[in-house]
Amino acid sequence: MISQLAVQGAQMLVVLLLAPLLIGFVRKVKARLVRRQGPSVIQPYRDLVRLMRKEVVLADNASWLFRVTPYLIFAATWVAAALVPTFATGLEFSWTADLIVIVALLGSARFFQALAGMDVGTSFGGIGASREVMIASLAEPAMLLIVFSLALVAGATQLSTVAAFMGSPEVGLRVSLGMSLIALVMVAIAENARIPVDNPATHLELTMVHEAMILEYSGRHLAMIELATFLKLLLYMSLIACVFLPWGLYGASAGPKALAVGAAAYLCKLAVLAIVLAVFETAVAKMRVFRVPDFLGAALMLALLGTLLLFVSRSL
Amino acid sequence: MTGFSFDAVAAILFIPAGAAAILAAMPNYRMTATVNVVASLLTLLAALSLFVTERPAPGQYLLVDDLNIVFIVLNTFVGFTTSVFSASYIAHELETRRLTAPNLRFYHAMYQIMMFGMNLAFVSNNIGLMWVAVELATLTTVLMVGIYRTHEALEAAWKYFILGSVGIALALFGTILVYMAAQPVVGEGTNAMVWSVLIEKAAHFDPALLSVAFIFLLLGYGTKVGLAPLHAWLPDAHAEGPTPISAVLSGLLLNVALYAVLRFKLLLAASPQAIGPGPLMVTMGLTSLIFAGFMLYRRRDIKRLFAYSSIEHMGIIVFAFGMGGPLANFAGLLHMVMHSLTKSAIFFAVGHIAQVKGTQKISEIRGLTESHPGLGWALVIGVVAIAGLPPLGIFMSEFLVVSSTFARHPWLAIPLVFGLLIAFGALLLRLTGLAFGEPRGGMAPVEASYVPMYSHLALVFAAGIYLPAPLVAWFQHVAGILG
């Protein structure tokens, strides 16, 4: 019991501490890929600390909602991230929320972020919010369909169960799972505002989506939101990791040795995924905002196909 | 035929006749309205006394049975309330000089003669006598429709007169044919025209003759029921005559003709080889219902609108009786009573509305619930009732008709429902214009006689919620008679 609580707590801290590092690593790799030195891996930590120190410049008619939102976003994302198995399954509170809930938690984070974007009353906030909800309105159903197909395979929406099932040999190779994986990756890219859907580094207003929403944020609020976005990336990566690379995952009750192995495996997976992401991002160019629906529509169709093909592949 | 009961029957005939004579001779025209009301009240009481007294044995000319008591009581009741309404209506007409003193005397005398004719039609046991009575009632109404002497009124009366006369002729030929059919079986003379005798022996009559007879009777009396395509006289007669007469036409005269049709339907049903009257009546009913439903949409004259709605409801009633069976017949009877009450109430309201607004054009009447709440809401309730919405009586009858029809002949229920919806849409469209929106037209306060219309509506409402057991038993019994 206590040990499991400890594991759960450890997980929460780990994700919190690991998230900026992941971003830093991705940026580093991207820089190296274009032959730049690039900032150091721990630069994100420094940014966060600096933001913390800065004063907050608040727009004149920003309401209480604007000031509360960063904490809500951060909290929701953190809870979600803390409930995804990273280095161990069957966490103490994993039954609090299954995969659907995790998706929904991210959804509520986005909900408030969009609202905050509209609070100040500039057109940029509006642009960001409207584009964000458009993307979300396609990404969320795609995500839920992916959840469906996973759940229909594993017979559960409970992540630990799914992960355990995916680890077990009876899974075999399935077309629909492959489709779900591709769809999941596409959704993850969109959700995390990565290239080609959105460019986290841009500051040209008309191309921004995520950045436009948080344009008015500064100081500690911005820090919170940044941290939340880092967490989100980590979350999706660990999700992909635990569902599609379920090796080296042990129950939380397993001994410290096993946990250590799990942690090591987890780090390797993250590293691999980060490198893949970096390579992908450097390889492709950002698409126009109104091409995004096609991109996500493809993801949606893939996910749906995956769900429907389940019956076929199962009957084989 | 002796005893008090005879007096009751005689009373409902002689009171109107006598009153007519008095009214015609009356020097003081101001009194006439009162006398009219009193006479109608007495007739009503006499009719009610039919319940308590034992029936006379069916004679050669007169007959009282469960079927016609329903009609008689309804007839005398609406006759009475209408006379009350007409008193206040006519008073206003005198002020506005649309009617003069001699007109008035004539009008009231005619009113009583008409009541006499209708009562006679109901109690007559002799198909020839019934024919005479119906025609008497028709001709008196013709004269009343033309009473305003305006071009349109005369034209409407003339149309009514001509089409009515043709109807008279057809009905008479039908009657003669029935006699011819009966004569070999019953023997020559009056007996071959006595309904109670006919119905016993109907099985042995010549079916072919009966069939032809029924077609002529259906067309002849159907003209007065206002079934499409024989309806042409009805809308204009309603629109151009004095509103009390419109109320009586819709509320009563149509029933008289319907009663005649029913009697002969029974006769025909009693003879197995003759054509079934059901299909004919069902077809005519549906035709009238749907036709009137469509015609409602483009009406611009408020009284003509409700005249068409009468055609529609006569269609429903004839349809119900055509369907036959205890449920449908019950529904038909109920619907007929409810329609008489509701429609006359609507015409009461419309009469006052037309008077206060000084026009019958629908487009010039708006927002009645604002300008004249009393009349406006009465109109709303009336139209809601006539459109078959609960909790008013017509809903119950339509419920029974539709559901029983659908259970028995689904393909018949579809056009029925279609017609009902079409008519509903039209009535509601007009109601929305009349009762709501920015008030338009004369805003003067009106001294209306609210009692008749609201008492009718109250009855209709009560019937929609609760039918007293004896009444139900009675209706079921009558429905049984109607087969």
Place this chain on the structure above:
Amino acid sequence: MNSTVALLLCGPAAFLASAIMAAAASRLAAATRLVYGATLAISAVLLVTAASHLAGNLGEASATLPLGLPWTGARFRLDGLSAFFLVVVNFGGTITSLYGLGYGRHESQPHRVLPFYPAFLAGMNLVVLANDAFSFLLSWEFMSLASWALVMAHHRDEANRRAGYIYLVMASFGTMALLLAFGLLAGPAGTYAFDAMRTAHPDRFAAGAVLVLMLLGAGSKAGLVPLHAWLPLAHPAAPSHVSALMSGIMTKVAIYGFIRVVFDLLGEPAWWSGVAVLLIGGVTAVLGILHALMEKDLKRLLAYSTIENIGVIFASLGLALAFKANAMPSAAALAFTAALFHVLNHSFFKSLLFFGAGAVLSATGERDMEKLGGLIHRLPVTSFVFLIGCVSISALPPFNGFASEWLVFQAILRSPELPQWGLKVIVPAVGGMLALSAALAAACFVKTFGITFLGRARSAAVERAHEVDRWSLAAMAVLAAFCLLAGILPGFVIDSLSTVTLPLVGERMPVQMAQPWLSIVPIAESRSSYNGLLVLVFITVSASLAAFFIHRFASHALRRGIAWGCGFPDAVPAAQYTAVSFAQPIRRVFGGFAFRSRETVDMPAPGALEPARLKVEMHDVAWEVFYQPITGAIDFATERLNHLQFLTIRRYLTLVFLYLVILLLVLALWP
């Protein structure tokens, strides 16, 4: 005559009495308080009675009054289902009356609202209690009639009159459909009592016909696409608290009617009936919320979102039908519970949102979102509770909307066990539709709240706005509280629904309150579980942790400045995103097939002074495909037939003559 039923029947009687009283005294100053006070008390009593019956699991009770159809009598029955819906109806009645105590004072013509409001409540109560076809239809149509009168309350507005007209015509259409359905169930003998219908099982054809007719009848009242056209017109036309009743409660009464007939009276369903209901539900959900997204009138938006929720409910009812048809009672119970749960939730947050809209309306006199904005500064409390409503209806944890949607998804995940391939494939597809509609709902309510309450004021009316009265705030606060409670204690609701599901689908969901930490486990913990309470706790804890950390270590400095506008100082409020522009990206994605929308830009030549214009044309497809042809046909027919009014007498005689000859011919050819 059971005492509970007697008490419950006294309720409508009392309502009607107060309606009459209102009609008599409606011009008094105190009338508003009197009437709403009375309805508040009555519906509170009814609520308690029904709730205790539901919680106490007291089984059935019935009563017969010598009213209505003579040989059937007016029969009333109280079972789990009707008890649950009585709770929904009377909770709505109570809270709406509370709101009305304050809101009613803004009414310009109280005598056009007060008499009909209690009548409306009475009608809804009676529908739920009725146990024979006649009483059911009578109450049903009476409910429509009363609500029609309320829609016509502000009758000087042309649009309202039109709305009322369309509403009542559609209502009458629905009633006719129901009438036919009952005619089939009653059979030629005319046994209109529900008990008799329950025992007599119609053959397959009849059952199919009844299902279709119920979809037409109850669906037109509930607002299923394409029978929804009246709903977004009529619901907003009524005074806001009545809109809340119509949208939040009356649609539920329609759903009650559907459940009562299809699940209770009709006996064992066929599997394809599930398919039909599922598909219609899914389509309704998606189209409804898309319409809502395109809307800029606050109350119409809410009405459209009602259509979406109705779609969700029907979809999960269809799921329940499919499971029931395949003898999977536990799954059916899950889907059915989800549907009922969503019924309850929707009645909560839709009432809340309409109340909020009413508050905005009475504070600013505006329903058009394009003229609002920045209200969060003017109406702090209203905006807060409205936000809660938005979060709940967007199905976000830990509020109640999410709980029921989560259950629906759990039910969908049991589809592989279904034998029919059609269902296997369709159910996940419909699941996708529901997911889509949920995401769109979130987008829609981001827009609603963002445009209405956030940003800067778009009109002077907003500047003058003040927070609304206490009664309204109280009502909204209570609803908001219930939204949260139902979200974090879903187990309680699920358990109390067991008495409803057990008789109708033959199974109940496993007991939830026994679960540790009050989490809900529809099937098995290893399979799926959700704990709203803990989610709430975690979020609060971690948020406050973060806040504490920040305030402990980070800088507290805060400076107010003008917002960044690309270097342009204070851009005018008109430069903000509007409701329409907010919806534009989504319109580009879905508008093509949903509205056949087309955008045309006329860009002036470079250097020309006139502004560039963007024209968007959108079509209400349902209206154009289903309604316009009908009206056109009627118009054509009337046009043609109308000539018969203007014939000469000779022609009329010709008609008679021809008719006579035809009949004689028929007779001559008669065998």
Place this chain on the structure above:
Amino acid sequence: MNGLTFDIAHLLAGSLVLISFMMLYQDRLFALINVFALHAVVLALSVAWQAYIQDAHHLYITAAIALVFKAIVIPVGLHRIIQRLGIHRDIETAVGIGPTMLAGIGLVTLSMVLMLRVTPEADPLAREDLAFALSIILLGLLVMVTRRNAVSQVVGFMSLENGLVLAATGAKGMPLVVEISVAFSILIAFIVIGVFLFRIRERFDSVDIGALDDYRGERR
């Protein structure tokens, strides 16, 4: 009964039908009225014959009415009206003579078919009478609907009514025959007076309906 009575009755009834056809053929008003007068005379004869063979004396009254009123008074009156209205030159058939005649023949056949379905047990005289009466009635209606002119429509109505009287008198021992014939004469008098009073020239409709619609608001 012996054959002779039957044949005479038959002959008279048949000639009535023939005269109805002649009416269909006339397209001048005066001619039409004269033919109608003939129609009335023959009717009077046939009624009188019925009165004789049924020795029902009240039928003589009917015969007398037919003779005096229909064969003399009404035609004279109509002559007057026509001169007053100055319409004696009008050619006033709405439908051509040929089609009308064909229709007439069709109607007669129809009525024959209908009446011959009657079982022979019924009094044969009655049967024949009915067949003829029905054809006369239908032909009368045909006249009414094929003529534009009010006067000729009145004539058509009267011939229709002659058919009724024929049927009524043919029915043995039918009560009320006299009363009915009287009632009908009054009815016709009304119509004639109406035509006269309202100066109805072209149709029964006193004026073009369209003119009324403005008042009624029925105009579209």
